Amino acid sequence: MSQAVDQTPSQTDVRMDGAAGLRGEREATPGSAGRRRERLMVPKADFDSYYGRPVLNEPTWEAPDIGGYLFLGGLAGASSTLAAAAELTGRPRLARVSKVGALCAIGGSFYCLIHDLGRPERFLNMLRVFKVTSPMSVGTWVLTAFGPAAGCAAATEVSGLYPGLGRAATLAAGAIGPAVATYTAALICDTAVPAWHEGYREMPFLFAGSAVASAGGLGLLAAPLSEAAPARRAAVLGAAVECAAAARMERRLGALAEPLKRNRLLRLGEALSVAGAVAGLTLGRRSRIAAVAAGAALLAGSACTRFGIFKAGMESANDPKYTVQPQRRRLAKRGAERDLG
Amino acid sequence: MAFDLDERLGDGRVGFFTDTSICIGCKACEVACKEWNQVPDDGMEFTGMSYDNTVGLGADTWRHVAFVEQRRPLGHQEPGVGEMDFRWLMASDVCKHCTHAACLDVCPTGSLFRTEFGTVVVQEDICNGCGYCVPACPFGVIGKRENGPKKSGAGESGGTAAKCTMCYDRLGAGEEPACAKTCPTDSIQFGNLDELRERAERRLEQVRAAGTTSARLYGHDPGDGVGGTGAFFLLLDEPEVYGLPPDPVVTTRDLPSMWRHVGVAAVALLAGFAATAWRGRTR
Ligand code: SF4
Numbered sequence: 222m223s224q225a226v227d228q229t230p231s232q233t234d235v236r237m238d239g240a241a242g243l244r245g246e247r248e249a250t251p252g253s254a255g256r257r258r259e260r261l262m263v264p265k266a267d268f269d270s271y272y273g274r275p276v277l278n279e280p281t282w283e284a285p286d287i288g289g290y291l292f293l294g295g296l297a298g299a300s301s302t303l304a305a306a307a308e309l310t311g312r313p314r315l316a317r318v319s320k321v322g323a324l325c326a327i328g329g330s331f332y333c334l335i336h337d338l339g340r341p342e343r344f345l346n347m348l349r350v351f352k353v354t355s356p357m358s359v360g361t362w363v364l365t366a367f368g369p370a371a372g373c374a375a376a377t378e379v380s381g382l383y384p385g386l387g388r389a390a391t392l393a394a395g396a397i398g399p400a401v402a403t404y405t406a407a408l409i410c411d412t413a414v415p416a417w418h419e420g421y422r423e424m425p426f427l428f429a430g431s432a433v434a435s436a437g438g439l440g441l442l443a444a445p446l447s448e449a450a451p452a453r454r455a456a457v458l459g460a461a462v463e464c465a466a467a468a469r470m471e472r473r474l475g476a477l478a479e480p481l482k483r484n485r486l487l488r489l490g491e492a493l494s495v496a497g498a499v500a501g502l503t504l505g506r507r508s509r510i511a512a513v514a515a516g517a518a519l520l521a522g523s524a525c526t527r528f529g530i531f532k533a534g535m536e537s538a539n540d541p542k543y544t545v546q547p548q549r550r551r552l553a554k555r556g557a558e559r560d561l562g
Numbered sequence: 563m564a565f566d567l568d569e570r571l572g573d574g575r576v577g578f579f580t581d582t583s584i585c586i587g588c589k590a591c592e593v594a595c596k597e598w599n600q601v602p603d604d605g606m607e608f609t610g611m612s613y614d615n616t617v618g619l620g621a622d623t624w625r626h627v628a629f630v631e632q633r634r635p636l637g638h639q640e641p642g643v644g645e646m647d648f649r650w651l652m653a654s655d656v657c658k659h660c661t662h663a664a665c666l667d668v669c670p671t672g673s674l675f676r677t678e679f680g681t682v683v684v685q686e687d688i689c690n691g692c693g694y695c696v697p698a699c700p701f702g703v704i705g706k707r708e709n710g711p712k713k714s715g716a717g718e719s720g721g722t723a724a725k726c727t728m729c730y731d732r733l734g735a736g737e738e739p740a741c742a743k744t745c746p747t748d749s750i751q752f753g754n755l756d757e758l759r760e761r762a763e764r765r766l767e768q769v770r771a772a773g774t775t776s777a778r779l780y781g782h783d784p785g786d787g788v789g790g791t792g793a794f795f796l797l798l799d800e801p802e803v804y805g806l807p808p809d810p811v812v813t814t815r816d817l818p819s820m821w822r823h824v825g826v827a828a829v830a831l832l833a834g835f836a837a838t839a840w841r842g843r844t845r
Pocket of ligand 1: 657659660663664665666703704725
């Protein structure tokens with residue numbers, strides 16, 4: 222064989238320096254040659270995917286960390302608000318358990334958050350920027366403001382020192398609490414995960430309800446009967462909002478609600494919340510034991526709900542159908558609108 | 563919600579035009595990418611998915627060649643496999659370097675940033691491995707590396723997010739990215755994005771005129787849900803056939819509304835507690 226190799230430089234004809242290189246005979250057009258015999262067409266499947274592989278990459282978040290984070294963050298935020306309300310209405314013991322509960326919960330949620338990082342030692346890197354486009358950034362700042370306030374509120378309460386400072390911290394934590402309890406909804410909805418993203422209208426209410434129910438549960442569990450009235454009412458209110466938001470979300474999402482509907486944890490969470498709220502309001506008024514059981518059920522219910530939402534989201538991300546079909550419907554709708562207009 | 567690129571970038575933006583109609587499935591791009599960027603291995607597995615054992619993009623796969631076998635004709639071609647219609651589609655997938663990039667928007671450390679070339683790059687010494695970018699990406703591109711030196715070579719950057727950088731280091735030196743450089747058929751073309759878009763339009767007409775009417779461009783339209791992509795494609799079938807979302811939308815487009823809903827829920831929570839606490843007092 223001779224060495225008559227084509228010496229044309231093998232580069233594309235667009236380059237950084239703008240000089241156009243040579244483009245050889247590269248106008249190959251596949252399918253242009255030959256003539257086909259007639260054959261039967263194979264009917265197309267109603268939905269295509271690449272070997273059934275998910276379109277999205279699976280979230281790397283671990284269920285115990287992020288599910289736990291959602292639950293504990295909600296409990297901490299709502300408990301702080303309940304603590305402030307209890308303090309202002311003269312229910313010192315309900316305030317005390319709520320403050321201590323909030324501190325423990327926020328500690329736990331910090332642990333979950335940091336534990337889930339690939340490089341935990343770089344946690345502080347989140348404090349080098351503030352981005353409204355990133356709920357995680359916003360949340361980190363909210364927690365950074367909330368953590369010390371909740372800590373101070375609990376420490377002054379337990380030690381009895383600096384009551385003035387303690388009251389200020391209690392009110393501050395109580396005011397930031399609602400943000401702590403609800404921002405996590407934006408955190409998970411601001412992703413491409415279909416069941417989370419599409420549910421963004423109801424998710425904050427679902428989370429708020431679940432958080433209120435869990436804080437009520439903690440109050441029922443740990444505060445004396447004489448002071449637990451707000452906790453009992455909060456539990457009922459929270460459970461009701463949680464169930465209503467979940468029902469609305471499932472209705473609105475249509476076919477995309479499947480992973481939510483068949484999620485056992487979600488159903489269990491709802492059942493526990495409702496049972497706990499009702500038991501707390503009835504038997505829990507008179508019997509300390511019933512109140513404790515109702516409180517435990519409410520806490521467990523809230524945890525189940527959060528893990529259920531987490532699981533359902535993962536499931537929707539792992540099946541290409543939940544990514545492709547809603548997008549197809551959207552395209553079809555847009556196409557139809559264009560044709561009509 | 564995504565910050566406005568067009569103003570900042572002007573016409574300095576570069577991109578990839580991947581013309582899948584001339585991809586021959588040689589995977590030279592996959593190899594060149596791994597070599598140049600020192601991307602660690604991502605396991606050896608036999609998948610049975612045609613010639614594709616790479617499976618998909620992730621932390622340790624920045625170019626992925628998809629192989630699709632279909633019992634359908636390609637243009638006027640006679641496949642020569644008896645009474646069966648057959649076509650084989652191959653496509654080299656990559657990070658889209660979105661105009662409105664969700665990964666960049668949600669990154670809480672600012673590790674993901676927009677370069678002077680209009681590309682999206684992870685600074686691995688800033689990344690703390692929170693993994694938020696992974697579910698944010700509507701294309702399933704970015705991934706998080708395993709923590710620690712479990713895999714060969716992952717020690718340094720273990721636990722952090724990783725994806726295609728469009729060979730940021732090569733661009734700075736005036737070189738085209740490794741995959742485009744190596745592609746033997748010019749299926750992967752690199753260059754000024756506007757120029758590539760024009761070229762893609764011409765190529766689309768040519769391919770369609772030659773009989774492959776199912777050809778379409780993907781990601782070239784600045785009006786789509788991610789504002790158009792920096793890496794766009796000429797496909798011969800629906801995007802989902804190649805594992806691409808048919809109508810991707812940057813999740814942060816709805817974020818203002820999400821924050822409003824969160825705000826209302828937070829106020830309602832406060833009001834709810836106030837009502838439950840003070841109701842008893844007045845009674
Ligand atoms: S394709 Fe995914 S990883 Fe690439 S820029 Fe867009 S959102 Fe980011």
